Amino acid sequence: MSTTPHQRTAAAIASRRQTADAMLDRVREALARMERSRAPITVAAVARQADVSRTFLYQNSQAKDLIAQASTRSGACREQDREDADARLTASWRERALNAEDGLKTALGEVRTQRDRIGELLGRIRYLEQDLPKDAVQRVMTENTTLKRQIQQLTSERRSLEDRLKGARENNRFLDKRAAELEAQLAELLTQRGALDLP
Known part of the structure; x- marks a missing residue:
């Protein structure tokens, strides 16, 4: 088809x-x-x-x-x-900015608190200074100098005592060693004499 x-x-x-x-x-x-x-x-x-x-x-x-x-x-x-x-x-930046703002507020609050505390302490110092006699500062400085000298003297004495203690310990060790040597010699002599006395 x-x-x-x-x-x-x-x-x-x-x-x-x-x-x-x-x-x-x-x-x-x-x-x-x-x-x-x-x-x-x-x-x-x-x-x-x-x-x-x-x-x-x-x-x-x-x-x-x-x-x-x-x-x-x-x-x-x-x-x-x-x-x-x-x-x-x-959103991330907004959150960071809000966190930074909160941190800044907290820091400013802490700074304010510290300033108030410092002001309070300075006021106490001024109040205490008013009660001190005029020659108190000079007297405290003199006592401080005296105490420093005493510390230096005590430090020097301590060093001297430490050196003497060290020397005494060395002498003690030497004497212990010498005593041990003498004991060994004595024991050897006694052993020899005992051998000679035998029949």
């Missing part, structure tokens, strides 16, 4: 349409994958993912529309991601 040219043309058109539909399905799937993974949507990337030619993507109006819509959605998602990241960064 032979086919007419009209039938062959219709069959070729149907085959081409079926092939185009299959490629469009692959393009849709590739775009869905790329959107899920937040990959940048370009014609070259879609062509690689869908395993179609760039020419098909440029010439097929449905493919062009699909890419344009996906690119718009992807751009909006990326913009939203950027806004979210900026918001997180801003």
